[in-house]
Amino acid sequence: MKLLTKMMHLQEQHGAVTDTMLRELSKSEGVPLHRLEGLRGFYPVFRRTPGSKTHVQVCRDIVCLMKGGPQFCQKVKSALTGEPGVEIEEVSCVGRCDSAPAATINDVPVTGSVENIVAYATGKKPLPAHAPATPRRWPTDPYTNEKEHYGVLKKFLRPGDDRQRDAVIKILKEADLRGLGGAAFPTGMKWEFTRKAPGTPKYIICNADESEPGTFKDRVILEELPHLLIEAMILGGWMIGAKEGIIYIRHEYAKEKQALQAAIDKARGAGALGKKIFGSEVDFDLQIFISPGGYIMGEETALLEALEDKRGEPRNKPPFPTDHGLWGKPTLMNNVETFSAIPIILDRGASWWAAQGKGNYKGLKYMCVSGDVAKPGVYCVPWGTTVDELLTLCGGIPEGKGLHAFSPGGASTNFLPASKRQTALDFKAMQEAGSSLGTGAMVFMAEGRDVLQLAISEVKFFRNESCGKCVPCRVGSHKAVDLVEAALAGKPAPQLVHLLKELNDTLAQTSICGLGQVAMAPLMSVISYFPEEALPKLEGSGRRK
Amino acid sequence: MADDNRKLIKLTIDGKPVQVPEGTSIWDAARQLGIDIPVLCHSPRMRPVGVCRMCVVDIGQRTMAASCVRPCEEGMNVDASSAKVDLHRKMLTSLLLSDYPEYSAREMSTGNDQLLALAKKYAIHDIPFADGATGLPRGADMSSPVIAVDHQACILCDKCIRGCDELQHNDVITRTGKGYAARIAFDLNNPMGESTCVACGECMAVCPTGALTNKSVFAEM
Numbered sequence: 178m179k180l181l182t183k184m185m186h187l188q189e190q191h192g193a194v195t196d197t198m199l200r201e202l203s204k205s206e207g208v209p210l211h212r213l214e215g216l217r218g219f220y221p222v223f224r225r226t227p228g229s230k231t232h233v234q235v236c237r238d239i240v241c242l243m244k245g246g247p248q249f250c251q252k253v254k255s256a257l258t259g260e261p262g263v264e265i266e267e268v269s270c271v272g273r274c275d276s277a278p279a280a281t282i283n284d285v286p287v288t289g290s291v292e293n294i295v296a297y298a299t300g301k302k303p304l305p306a307h308a309p310a311t312p313r314r315w316p317t318d319p320y321t322n323e324k325e326h327y328g329v330l331k332k333f334l335r336p337g338d339d340r341q342r343d344a345v346i347k348i349l350k351e352a353d354l355r356g357l358g359g360a361a362f363p364t365g366m367k368w369e370f371t372r373k374a375p376g377t378p379k380y381i382i383c384n385a386d387e388s389e390p391g392t393f394k395d396r397v398i399l400e401e402l403p404h405l406l407i408e409a410m411i412l413g414g415w416m417i418g419a420k421e422g423i424i425y426i427r428h429e430y431a432k433e434k435q436a437l438q439a440a441i442d443k444a445r446g447a448g449a450l451g452k453k454i455f456g457s458e459v460d461f462d463l464q465i466f467i468s469p470g471g472y473i474m475g476e477e478t479a480l481l482e483a484l485e486d487k488r489g490e491p492r493n494k495p496p497f498p499t500d501h502g503l504w505g506k507p508t509l510m511n512n513v514e515t516f517s518a519i520p521i522i523l524d525r526g527a528s529w530w531a532a533q534g535k536g537n538y539k540g541l542k543y544m545c546v547s548g549d550v551a552k553p554g555v556y557c558v559p560w561g562t563t564v565d566e567l568l569t570l571c572g573g574i575p576e577g578k579g580l581h582a583f584s585p586g587g588a589s590t591n592f593l594p595a596s597k598r599q600t601a602l603d604f605k606a607m608q609e610a611g612s613s614l615g616t617g618a619m620v621f622m623a624e625g626r627d628v629l630q631l632a633i634s635e636v637k638f639f640r641n642e643s644c645g646k647c648v649p650c651r652v653g654s655h656k657a658v659d660l661v662e663a664a665l666a667g668k669p670a671p672q673l674v675h676l677l678k679e680l681n682d683t684l685a686q687t688s689i690c691g692l693g694q695v696a697m698a699p700l701m702s703v704i705s706y707f708p709e710e711a712l713p714k715l716e717g718s719g720r721r722k
Numbered sequence: 723m724a725d726d727n728r729k730l731i732k733l734t735i736d737g738k739p740v741q742v743p744e745g746t747s748i749w750d751a752a753r754q755l756g757i758d759i760p761v762l763c764h765s766p767r768m769r770p771v772g773v774c775r776m777c778v779v780d781i782g783q784r785t786m787a788a789s790c791v792r793p794c795e796e797g798m799n800v801d802a803s804s805a806k807v808d809l810h811r812k813m814l815t816s817l818l819l820s821d822y823p824e825y826s827a828r829e830m831s832t833g834n835d836q837l838l839a840l841a842k843k844y845a846i847h848d849i850p851f852a853d854g855a856t857g858l859p860r861g862a863d864m865s866s867p868v869i870a871v872d873h874q875a876c877i878l879c880d881k882c883i884r885g886c887d888e889l890q891h892n893d894v895i896t897r898t899g900k901g902y903a904a905r906i907a908f909d910l911n912n913p914m915g916e917s918t919c920v921a922c923g924e925c926m927a928v929c930p931t932g933a934l935t936n937k938s939v940f941a942e943m
Contacts, residue, residue, distance in 0.1 A: 196910050210909040210918070211887070211896035218898030218911065471900070488897065493772045493791045645878065645897070645904035647773050652817040655902040659852040670850050683813040686786045687775040694785065 178423075180206060180486040181469055184216060184223060192227035212486075219488040219644075220469035221268075222428055229264040233257065233298045235280045237641075238270040238390035239588065239634045240547045240620060245278025245291060247630065253280065256295040263298055269472055269642055270390040271429045274547035274620075275554045284431055307432045310400050316533070316557050317517060317541055318402055319524040326404045327449040329520045330411055334457050342372065342416055349519070351527035353539050358384055358475070358512030359586060359615040361604045364519075367509065370499040371417045374507035379419040381410055381509045382502075383516055384480060385426040388472040389587035390638055391618035394543040395513035397555040399426070399433040402517050403440035407463060409516035411449060412523070413509050414461040422463040423503075425480050428470045438465060472642035476690045477510050479644065490646040491690035514543050514617075535561035538603050542617055546571045549578065549623035558602065565598040568621060578623040582707070586615020588635040589695035591702030592628055611706065629711045632699040633661050639696035650693025653684045657697050664715045673715055674704060733798035735779075748789035749777055752802055759802050760811060760843070762836055762930050763879035764790040769888065771880050776811055776840070780804060812844040819846060821854035823874045826932030831939040836930035837877060860905065865915030869926055870940035873905055876933035882906060882925035890924045906933075 183202060187194045199213045217223045235241075235250045242249055250267045257263050273279035276288035285304045287297040296302040320326055335341050349365030356362040371379065383406060387395045398406065410422045426434055441463055444450045452460045471489055473479045478492035481503050502508020518540070522530045531539040538561025547553040551572025558567060564583060574580060580595040585602070591612035593600070600610040607614040622628060640654035657680055664673055681697040688694045703711045728743035735752050742751045747770060752759050763774035772788035779789045780801035789802065801807060819841055829835035860873035878897065883906065886895040894917055898907040908917035926934045 199910055209887075209893035211894055211907070214898050214907055214910045215896035218896075218904075218907065219900050221900075493788060495793075641901065643901040645899070645901045648775050648814050648817060648877070651878070651902055651904065652821065653813075655854075656817060656820060656851040660850075663852065676850050679809070679813060683810045687778045687788075687810050687814065688785075689772065689775075689788075 178466055178484055178486065180208065180213070181216060181220070181483065182466075184213070185467065185469055188223055193224045195225065215488050216469075216486070219471075220483075221471060222469040230262040231260075231264070231282060231298060231300075232284075233263060233265045233280055233282050233294070234268040234271065235265060235294070236269070236271050236273075236278065237267040237634075238638050239584075239631055240270070240274035240391055241278040242631065242634055243277070243548055243620075243622070243626070249278050249291065252291045253294055253298075256291060257298055260299055269638055270388060270392075272388065272393045272396055272427065274391050274393055274545070274618075277547060277553075281429065284429070286429070286432075307435060309436060310397075313401060315402055317521050317543075318405060319521040320404075323404075323443075327408055327411075327444065327447065327455075329524045330408050330449060331455055333412060333523060334415060334455060334459060345412065345416060345523060346372070348523055348527050352522045352530040353527075354515065354518060354522060354530075355604065356512060357514040357518070357542070357617070358387070359389075359589070359613075359617075361614075364511065364515055367499060367511070368413065368416055371507050371509040374417075374500045376500075376506050377418070378421065379417045379507045379509070380503045381413045381417065381419045381422040382480070382484075383410055383422070383424040383513060384475060384477060384510055385424050385430070385513045386468050386475040386480060387513070387616060388427055388429075388475055388642075389589065389616055389618060390635065391547055391584065391620045392545055392587050392616045393547075394545040394555050394617060396430055396433055397545075398513050398517050398543065399430065400436045403437045404444070405517035405520050406437075406513055407440055407444050407449070409511075409519040410463060411444075411454065411461050412519065413511070413516070415459050417507065417509050419509070420460050420462070422461065423484065424463060424465045425474070425484065426465055426467055427474075428468050434465060434467065441465070471644070472638075473644045473690075473692060476692060479690070480510075481508070488644070490644045491692075493689060533559055535559045535601070537561070538601060542602055542614075544602065544617045544619050546619045546621070548583075548620040549574050549626070550621045551575050561601045561603055561606075563599050563601055564619070567602065567619060568598070571621075574621060574623045576623075578625070580621060581624045581626050582622040582628050584618075584620040584622070584635075584699065585612050587618040588638050589613075589691065589698060590615040592622075592632055592699055592706065593702070594706050612702070628703050628707050629700075629714055632703040633658070633665075635699040636661070636697055639692055643692060643696070647687075647689045647693060649684045650688045650690075650696060653680055653688075654693065654696040656680070657684075657700070661700065661715065664717075667717065669716050674712065677701065677704070731794045731796050731798075733794050733796070733800060735800040736803050742794055744793070746794050748779055748781075748787065748792050748794055748798075748800055748802075751794050752779075752789065752800075757802055759789050760840060761790055762840075762877060763881060765881070765928065767889065768881065768884050768928075771884070774814070774877065774879050776814055778807065778810055780807055786810065808844070811840070812846065815840045815844055816846055816849050817851065818877050820849045820851035821874070823855050823858060823872065823932070826875055827870060827872065827935040827940040828875075828929070828932040830932075831935065835932055863914050864937065864940075865913035866919060866921060866937065867915065868921040868923065868937055869914060869919075870935050870937040871906075871914055872933050872935070872940070875931045876906055877931055878904060878906070879930060881928040881930065882934055885924040885928040889928075890922055892918075892920060892922060892924075894919045895925065 770790040772791035778786035863871035
C-alpha cells in the first residue's frame with residue numbers, strides 16, 4: 178500500500194509519475210527501479226508524462242454502447258476534435274450504467290448524452306458538484322435513524338465469549354448468505370475458515386472494486402448504507418481477531434468514497450471504531466484504499482497483490498486467502514453487498530432473512546438494472562423474484578418494445594433469450610436456466626438489438642482488462658476478438674464456430690483466474706442460444722440456405 | 723534435509739501410484755515416475771509461477787491445474803497425458819506460435835527453442851489465428867553489448883525475471899504494460915544497454931525461446 182499510495186500521491190500532485198520521481202522513490206524507499214516500472218506500467222491511473230488539462234474518459238462497454246450508440250466513443254471524440262487542452266481516452270465501464278452513456282472528466286462522472294458530455298468537456302457547463310445522495314430507506318437497513326447505528330455490534334460484542342462468535346457463524350449459515358460479489362461462496366463458512374486459520378495478524382478486507390460492465394449496486398450501498406458495511410467489518414474483525422480492516426474501493430468512486438469516509442469518521446466518534454470499542458477489549462480500525470485502477474483487482478488475490486504493492490495479477494489458488502491472504506496471513510474478504518447484509522441478519526435472525534425471499538428462496542438481493550428499461554437503477558428485491566417481475570418493477574421496456582434478451586449478472590454471465598424471463602433471481606435457478614446471477618447486473622436488451630455485437634463488446638472488455646499473466650487469457654482473449662472481427666468483416670476462419678468452442682474450452686479450463694475462464698462466455702452463449710442470429714453473421718451468409 | 727519429517731502423500735498419476743513428501747508439486751511427482759509434463763515457464767531451479775499453463779493436468783475438478791504450482795494431495799488421481807489435456811497444450815502452443823517470429827535465434831544457433839519443440843511434438847502446421855508477428859510489431863532491443871532482446875519471441879514466461887531478480891539478485895527485469903501489450907522491461911523501461919544490467923547472462927541461459935540470446939548469434943541471422 179505504501180508504494181502505490183506514494184505513487185498515486187505523485188500522480189495526483191504532478192499529473193504524472195516521471196522517471197525522475199521514480200528514481201528518487203527508488204532511493205528513498207530502497208526498492209529497485211524495475212519494481213516501480215512494473216507498477217507504473219500496470220495500473221491505468223499512472224502516466225509517464227503529464228497530459229492535457231481536461232482528461233475525458235469515455236466508456237466503451239455494453240450499456241454505454243446501447244445508450245450512446247455503437248459509435249458512442251467515436252461521437253464524443255469527433256465532437257471534441259481540435260478542442261484545446263482536451264484529451265480523450267476510451268476506458269472500461271465507469272459504473273454509471275444507470276445514467277448511460279457515461280464518461281468522466283478529470284475523474285468527475287458525467288452522463289446522459291453525447292451532447293451533455295461534450296458540454297461539460299468544453300466548459301460550456303460547469304462540472305457537476307459532488308452532491309451527497311438523498312438518503313433512501315432500504316430494506317436491509319435495520320435502523321430507522323442514525324442514533325440506532327451499530328446497535329447490532331453492541332449486542333454481539335462480548336469479548337472472550339466464543340459462544341457469541343459461534344452464534345454469529347450459526348446465524349450466517351442458517352441464513353444461507355452467500356458471496357454477493359458473484360462467487361456465491363457461503364459467507365458463514367468463509368468466516369469460520371478465517372476464524373480457525375492459524376497465523377497472526379489476520380486481516381479483513383472489503384472488496385469494493387466492482388467494475389464489471391453493468392454493475393453499480395455497491396456504489397449505491399457505499400454511498401447510502403456505509404454504516405452497515407462498517408458495522409459488518411467490525412464484527413468480522415472481532416470474529417477472526419483482526420485489528421485492521423481495509424476497504425478497497427475503485428478509483429472511479431470518489432464521491433462514494435467521501436460518504437464512506439464520513440461514515441468511518443462518525444463511527445470512530447461514536448466509539449464503534451478505534452481502541453476499546455464500546456468499552457470492550459476489542460480494538461479495530463478501518464482504512465480506505467483507493468485502487469490505482471483495473472477490473473482485475475476485483476479478483477480477490479489480484480486485489481491482495483495490489484495491497485502488497487505488486488502488479489495486480491491473480492495468484493495461483495490454492496492456497497486461498499482465508500489461510501494465505503494479505504502478507505501471507507489469514508484474510509477475510511467479502512464484497513460490499515455481502516458485508517452490508519450481515520447486520521440485519523444478525524439483528525432479526527436467519528428465519529426473518531429467509532422469509533424475505535419468495536417461496537423457498539431466502540433473503541434480499543440488490544440488483545443493478547440497466548439497458549433497455551424505463552427506470553434503470555438499483556433495486557433491492559426478494560430473492561427469487563423473476564426476471565419478468567424485475568422488468569415490470571423497473572417500468573418495462575420503453576417505446577412498447579418486446580424483450581429480446583437479457584444478461585443477468587454482468588459481463589461474465591451468459592446472455593439468455595426472452596423465453597427465460599420467468600427464471601428466478603437465484604444462483605441455482607439462473608444456472609439451471611443456462612447462465613448465472615453473477616453480480617446481479619441485469620442488462621435488458623429489447624427487440625432489434627444486435628446481441629452478437631453486444632456479446633462481442635463483453636469479450637473485448639475482458640481482453641482489455643486481462644492482466645496478461647497467463648497465456649490463455651492474454652493471448653486467447655485477443656485472438657478471440659480477432660477471429661470474430663475477421664468474420665464480421667466477411668473473412669471467417671475455416672470451421673470458425675468449432676474453433677471458437679475449442680478456444681473457449683482452453684480459456685475456461687486453463688486460465689489462472691475467473692477473468693480468463695469467462696472471457697468468451699457471452700459470445701459462446703449467443704452462439705448457443707441465438708444461433709439463427711449469430712451464425713449467419715459469423716460464418717457468412719453463403720453458408721445458410 | 724529439512725524434508726525428512728514431512729508427511730507422505732499418496733496419489734496416482736496416469737494410473738501409476740506414487741508417494742511424495744507433502745508440499746511436492748504434481749510436476750515434480752510426475753518426474754519421479756518418469757512422466758515428463760511439458761512446461762515453458764518452469765525449471766526445478768526456480769520458484770514456480772504457473773503462467774504458461776502448458777503443464778496443466780486434469781485432477782477431476784472444475785478447471786485444470788497447473789502441475790508446476792499445484793501441490794499433491796492425498797488420493798489425487800492425476801491425468802497428465804490424456805488427449806483432452808494434450809488438446810489444451812496444443813491450443814496454448816498455437817496461440818503462442820501465432821505471434822512468434824519466423825526465425826528464432828535460439829533455434830538457429832543451439833537448436834533448443836522450447837516453444838518450437840512443442841510445435842513439433844504436437845505437429846502444429848496450420849495456425850488458425852491472426853498472425854501477430856508480421857512486421858515484428860513488438861520490436862527488438864540490441865542496445866546491450868552482449869544480449870539480444872527479441873520482444874517478438876518473448877512469451878512472458880517470467881524466467882528471465884526470476885533469473886535476474888531472484889537467482890542473481892541483479893534486480894533489473896520486470897514486466898511492464900498490461901494484458902496483450904505486456905512485455906519485459908529493464909529498470910524504468912530503458913534500453914537494456916542503458917539499464918543497470920551487468921550482462922551476467924542468466925536471462926539468456928534460462929530463456930526458453932529466441933527472446934534473449936547471445937548477440938553474436940543473433941547478428942549471424
